[in-house]
Amino acid sequence: MAEAAPGKEDEFRSTNQTAFVVGHTGGTGLALVEELVNRNIFQKVHLIGRRKLDKHEGDKYSMLEQKIVDFEELEDYAHEFKGHSVGFVCLGTSRAKVGKEGFVRVDHDYIMKVAELAKSGGCSHFVLISATGADRNSSLLYNKLKGEVEAECADLGFQRLSIFRPGLLIAEREESRITERFFRVLLAPIIHFKPTLVSVPVETVAKAMVNIVLEPCDEPVETLDNKNIHRLAQGTWGRES
Numbered sequence: 227m228a229e230a231a232p233g234k235e236d237e238f239r240s241t242n243q244t245a246f247v248v249g250h251t252g253g254t255g256l257a258l259v260e261e262l263v264n265r266n267i268f269q270k271v272h273l274i275g276r277r278k279l280d281k282h283e284g285d286k287y288s289m290l291e292q293k294i295v296d297f298e299e300l301e302d303y304a305h306e307f308k309g310h311s312v313g314f315v316c317l318g319t320s321r322a323k324v325g326k327e328g329f330v331r332v333d334h335d336y337i338m339k340v341a342e343l344a345k346s347g348g349c350s351h352f353v354l355i356s357a358t359g360a361d362r363n364s365s366l367l368y369n370k371l372k373g374e375v376e377a378e379c380a381d382l383g384f385q386r387l388s389i390f391r392p393g394l395l396i397a398e399r400e401e402s403r404i405t406e407r408f409f410r411v412l413l414a415p416i417i418h419f420k421p422t423l424v425s426v427p428v429e430t431v432a433k434a435m436v437n438i439v440l441e442p443c444d445e446p447v448e449t450l451d452n453k454n455i456h457r458l459a460q461g462t463w464g465r466e467s
């Protein structure tokens with residue numbers, strides 16, 4: 227897959243910006259961290275989460291700093307969100323794992339608190355993973371919550387907000403996820419014959435999340451559907467849907 231033109235990367239790198247990633251231990255987050263390290267466009271990347279990963283220690287990862295926070299007391303960690311120009315958020319859980327309340331707590335409350343702290347900490351470009359079907363008016367909790375978070379993030383007035391709406395994420399995971407496995411089986415023929423239609427590998431999402439930072443900004447809020455995530459990762463994104 228193509229990457230952004232080297233000129234764009236060099237130009238961005240020369241501006242010495244820093245970024246934070248929340249959700250770096252998950253499927254998309256892990257892929258994003260690899261992409262950020264390999265592309266090396268930021269001077270520093272802070273990984274903000276509830277646990278440290280040994281994987282991210284060592285020479286290859288010297289541009290990273292791991293910061294442990296308590297998401298229930300995120301206000302106490304406001305300083306961790308200060309001074310980063312770009313914030314990437316790959317946070318999320320599932321109702322199956324933590325029940326309805328836990329799901330709302332993480333996928334809405336934690337994400338919104340991160341967004342608020344990022345905004346007041348000076349973040350100018352907030353890059354959020356949402357999901358296909360996000361719609362604040364939906365009767366489905368998942369789609370409704372994703373839609374609400376999108377709208378509330380937009381209301382915060384970031385200079386730039388990039389919302390990614392991937393379809394089914396394709397990730398090699400240590401844990402077994404019944405819903406994800408179910409959809410992978412159900413959608414297997416489409417995933418095989420039309421790989422950009424309903425699914426996307428986490429590595430593709432990660433590449434697109436880094437490429438978006440290098441793209442000029444036409445609108446303060448941009449929403450990328452599954453097809454455009456694939457296109458942006460390949461460097462052929464034209465902004466039309």
Ligand SMILES: NC(=O)c1ccc[n+]([C@@H]2O[C@H](COP(=O)([O-])OP(=O)(O)OC[C@H]3O[C@@H](n4cnc5c(N)ncnc54)[C@H](OP(=O)(O)O)[C@@H]3O)[C@@H](O)[C@H]2O)c1
Pocket residue numbers: 248249250251252253254255275276277297316317318319332333355356357358391392393394395396406
């Ligand atoms: N799965 C799909 O097919 C799919 C499709 C479209 C959109 N999405 C959305 O895409 C986003 C990323 O998905 P993913 O599959 O890459 O995520 P994931 O692998 O489930 O990782 C989620 C991240 O959130 C963190 N997290 C979860 N619960 C937490 C809690 N209570 N406190 C603090 N951190 C917590 C995890 O930290 P730990 O590692 O410490 O648990 C991890 O870093 C999610 O918002 C998801 O809803 C998913």
